[in-house]
Amino acid sequence: MKKKNIIIPDITLKRLSHYMHYLSVMQDEGEVSISSTKMSDDLLLDPIQIRKDIQYTGIVGKPKTGYDLDDLIDAIKDCLHWNDYKSALIAGVGNLGSAMLGYKFFERYGFHFEAAFDNDKSKIGTKINGVEVHDVKNIARIARKYDIKIGVVAVPNTVAQAVVDAMLDGGVIAIWNFAPHRVRVPETAVVEHAQFSQSLAVLTRKLSILTNTDE
Amino acid sequence: MKKKNIIIPDITLKRLSHYMHYLSVMQDEGEVSISSTKMSDDLLLDPIQIRKDIQYTGIVGKPKTGYDLDDLIDAIKDCLHWNDYKSALIAGVGNLGSAMLGYKFFERYGFHFEAAFDNDKSKIGTKINGVEVHDVKNIARIARKYDIKIGVVAVPNTVAQAVVDAMLDGGVIAIWNFAPHRVRVPETAVVEHAQFSQSLAVLTRKLSILTNTDE
DNA sequence: TTGCAATCGATAAATTTTTACCGATAAAAA
DNA sequence: TTTTTATCGGTAAAAATTTATCGATTGCAA
Numbered sequence: 001m002k003k004k005n006i007i008i009p010d011i012t013l014k015r016l017s018h019y020m021h022y023l024s025v026m027q028d029e030g031e032v033s034i035s036s037t038k039m040s041d042d043l044l045l046d047p048i049q050i051r052k053d054i055q056y057t058g059i060v061g062k063p064k065t066g067y068d069l070d071d072l073i074d075a076i077k078d079c080l081h082w083n084d085y086k087s088a089l090i091a092g093v094g095n096l097g098s099a100m101l102g103y104k105f106f107e108r109y110g111f112h113f114e115a116a117f118d119n120d121k122s123k124i125g126t127k128i129n130g131v132e133v134h135d136v137k138n139i140a141r142i143a144r145k146y147d148i149k150i151g152v153v154a155v156p157n158t159v160a161q162a163v164v165d166a167m168l169d170g171g172v173i174a175i176w177n178f179a180p181h182r183v184r185v186p187e188t189a190v191v192e193h194a195q196f197s198q199s200l201a202v203l204t205r206k207l208s209i210l211t212n213t214d215e
Numbered sequence: 216m217k218k219k220n221i222i223i224p225d226i227t228l229k230r231l232s233h234y235m236h237y238l239s240v241m242q243d244e245g246e247v248s249i250s251s252t253k254m255s256d257d258l259l260l261d262p263i264q265i266r267k268d269i270q271y272t273g274i275v276g277k278p279k280t281g282y283d284l285d286d287l288i289d290a291i292k293d294c295l296h297w298n299d300y301k302s303a304l305i306a307g308v309g310n311l312g313s314a315m316l317g318y319k320f321f322e323r324y325g326f327h328f329e330a331a332f333d334n335d336k337s338k339i340g341t342k343i344n345g346v347e348v349h350d351v352k353n354i355a356r357i358a359r360k361y362d363i364k365i366g367v368v369a370v371p372n373t374v375a376q377a378v379v380d381a382m383l384d385g386g387v388i389a390i391w392n393f394a395p396h397r398v399r400v401p402e403t404a405v406v407e408h409a410q411f412s413q414s415l416a417v418l419t420r421k422l423s424i425l426t427n428t429d430e
Numbered sequence: 431t432t433g434c435a436a437t438c439g440a441t442a443a444a445t446t447t448t449t450a451c452c453g454a455t456a457a458a459a460a
Numbered sequence: 461t462t463t464t465t466a467t468c469g470g471t472a473a474a475a476a477t478t479t480a481t482c483g484a485t486t487g488c489a490a
Contacts, residue, residue, distance in 0.1 A: 005424050009477075010417050017416035021395055035437065043397070048479060051438070063437045063485045080416045081423040095314030100411075102310055105395055109415060149422065174422040176415070180236055180320055182258070190425055192418035196315075196409065200324055200391070201232035201295045202225050203407035207364065207389040208296040209220050210405055224447075250467065263449060266468070278455045278467045 008056050008079070015053050016076050018043070023073050024108075035066030080109075087114040087148045089172070091163040092155035093123055093133055096178060100152060101129045114146050119159075136163065143170025150174045157181040164191075223271050223294065230268050231291050233258070238288050239323075250281030295324075302329040302363045304387070306378040307370035308338055308348055311393060315367060316344045329361050334374075351378065358385025365389045372396040379406075 008016075022043060026034055036054070040047035054067065057075040061067040077083045090097055093116050100106075101113055116128060117136045124135050134142060136159075143151070143166075151167035153160055153175060160179035167175065168189060175191040177183050185191045223231075237258060241249055251269070255262035269282065272290040276282040292298045305312055308331050315321075316328055331343060332351045339350050349357060351374075358366070358381075366382035368375055368390060375394035382390065383404060390406040392398050400406045 005427055008420065011477080013416045013420050014413040017410070017412045018397070021412065022397075025396075037437070046479070047437090049477090052478080055439075061438055062487090063439095064435080064487050066437070079420070081419040082416075084419075084423070086419065086422075095310050095317055099310035099314055103411070105412070109412065109419070111415070111419075149426075150418075173425060174418055176418050181240075182233070182237075188425075190418065190421040192414050192421065194411065194414040195232070196318070197232045197236065197320070197324065198229040199407050199409040200326070201228045201297075203365075203389055203391050203405065204296040204299075204301065204324070204326075205223065205228050205294070206405040206407065207301075208299070210388060210403075211364075212220055226447080252467070261449070262467090264447090267448080270469075276468055277457090278469095279457045279465075281467070 006056070012053050012056055013080065015045070015049075016057070016080060019050070019053070020073065020076050020080070020082075023069060023076070027069055027073060032069055033062075033065050033067060034069050034072065036061075038066070082109045082111075085110050085112065086150055087112055087146060088150035088152055088176075089113065089115045089117065089139070089143055089146075089148050089167070090131075090152040090154060091117045091136060091139060091167070092153065093118045093120075093128055094154065097152075097154035098128055100154060101131055111150075113152075114148055115142050117163075136166070139163065139166040140170035143167060143172050148172060150176065153177040153179050153183065155179060221271070227268050227271055228295065230260070230264075231272070231295060234265070234268070235288065235291050235295070235297075238284060238291070242284055242288060247284055248277075248280050248282060249284050249287065250276075253281070292325075297324045297326075300325050300327065301365055302327055302361060303365035303367055303391075304328065304330045304332065304354070304358055304361075304363050304382070305346075305367040305369060306332045306351060306354065306382070307368065308333045308335075308343055309369065312367075312369035313343055315369060316346055326365075328367075329363055330357050332357075332378075351381070354378065354381040355385035358382060358387050363387060365391065368392040368394050368398065370394060 036047040036050040039050050057079045059067055059072050059075040088111060090100055090113055101116060113131045116131050116133045117139050118124060118133050119136045123133050126133050149172060151172040153163055155163050157179050160181055161183050164175055164183045168185060173189045175183060175185055177191055177193050180195060182193060183191060251262040251265040254265050272294045274282055274287050274290040303326060305315055305328055316331060328346045331346045331348045332354050333339060333348050334351045338348045341348050364387060366387040368378055370378050372394050375396055376398050379390055379398045383400060388404045390398060390400055392406055392408050395410060397408060398406060
C-alpha cells in the first residue's frame with residue numbers, strides 16, 4: 001500500500017511541510033478539496049511545482065476540483081512520517097530548549113518529548129511543560145531505557161558533540177542540532193542542522209539587494 | 216571595489232554561512248590559510264563545490280596553499296553583509312524571543328537588537344539581556360524613531376501578520392519570521408521564514424529511510 | 431445532451447546546480 | 461635549478477530542479 005522508499009528532494013520535503021500548514025488552515029475553514037491553482041494563489045508558488053511536489057506523495061487529483069483535502073493532508077503526513085508517534089529527548093533547557101518544549105505544534109508532527117537534560121543543578125528534577133529535566137550524565141541510560149530514536153541538541157557549542165555522542169551511545173539515530181557548530185554522527189545515524197545563521201544569511205543578503213538600488 | 220549585486224543562490228548563501236563558522240574556528244586555532252581540500256575533509260562537502268561557492272565572494276586562492284583565511288572570512292562577511300551594522304527589533308519575548316535576545320553570536324553577524332516588544336503587561340518595561348521590552352502597540356513608532364530595517368517575529372500565529380504589518384508601517388523592510396504561519400509582505404520588502412517544521416520534515420523522512428531497511 | 435471552463439498529469443524543454451576534467455601556477459623537494 | 465606535488469579556476473559535462481506545453485478528464489451550465 002505504502003509507496004516505497006523513493007527519494008524525495010529535501011527542498012520538496014520542505015515545501016510539503018509548508019503545504020501541510022496551509023492545508024490544515026483550509027481544513028479548519030471547512031474546505032473539502034483544494035486545487036493547485038488555489039494553493040498557488042495563496043502561497044505564491046508555481047502551480048506546476050505544487051502538482052509536482054504532490055505527485056511525490058502518491059495522491060492523485062481530479063480535474064476541475066483538485067485534491068481531496070483530507071486525503072492530501074494524510075498523504076503528506078505519511079510522506080513526512082508525521083503520522084508515526086516518535087519519542088524524542090532534548091539536551092539543554094535554556095531559553096531555546098524551553099521554547100521547544102513549549103512548542104505545541106510538535107504534537108501535530110507525532111513528535112513527543114519524553115525527557116529533557118541539562119547540567120544545571122537547579123534545573124535538574126524540575127519539570128518544563130510536563131517534561132522532567134534529568135542530569136546530562138544520564139542521557140545514554142534514559143535514551144536506551146525508553147528506546148528513543150530522536151535527540152534534539154539545544155546546548156552551547158562547547159558541549160554539543162559530547163551530548164551527541166551520549167545520545168548515539170544510548171541508541172539515538174537521528175539528531176536535530178540547533179547548536180551553531182556542526183556535529184558529527186556515524187553513517188548509521190542522520191543529523192539535521194537547524195542553524196539560525198543560515199536563514200539569516202539569506203535575509204541579510206536579500207535586504208542588501210533591496211537597499212542597493214544604485215546601478 | 217565591491218563586487219556588484221550578482222545573484223547568489225540561496226543554497227550557496229547557506230553554505231557560505233556554514234563555512235564562516237568553520238573558518239572562524241580555524242582562525243581561532245591560529246591557521247592563516249585554508250584549502251578547499253582541507254575544508255572538504257572537515258565539512259564533508261565536495262571541494263569543487265566549495266571552490267565554486269567561494270568564487271561568488273570574489274576571493275581568489277593561490278595554488279598549493281589555498282585561500283588567505285582572514286581575507287576569505289572578510290569576503291564572506293561582506294557577501295552576507297555581516298560586516299554591516301544592522302539594528303533589529305523583535306516582537307514576542309517568550310522563550311523563543313528570549314533565546315534570540317540571548318544569542319551572543321548575533322553580534323558576529325553585525326546584528327543588534329535595538330528593542331523588543333510584547334503584549335504581556337508584566338514584561339513591558341523590563342529588560343532582557345539589556346534590551347528593553349515595549350508594548351507591541353508602539354512597534355511602528357519605535358521602528359521609525361530608530362530607523363530599524365529588520366524585524367524578527369517570535370509571536371504566536373494569531374498575531375503574526377498584525378505584528379508584521381506594524382513593522383512594515385514603521386519602515387521595516389526585512390522580516391525574519393519564526394511563527395509557523397507564513398506572513399505576507401509587499402514587494403518592497405523581503406521575508407525569510409525560519410520554520411522548525413521544515414527541517415523537522417527532512418529529519419523525520421531521513422530517519423524513516425534509515426529505519427526501513429526492508430526492500 | 432452538448433459545449434465550455436478548470437484542472438490534472440504526462441512529457442518535454444529550460445534552467446539551475448553539481449560534478450568532472452584539465453592546464454596553469456605556486457610552493458616544496460630534489 | 462629542476463622536478464614534483466598540491467591546489468586553483470576556467471570550461472565542459474552531468475544531474476537535478478523548475479517551468480512549459482498539451483491532451484484528457486471532470487463538473488457545470490446552456
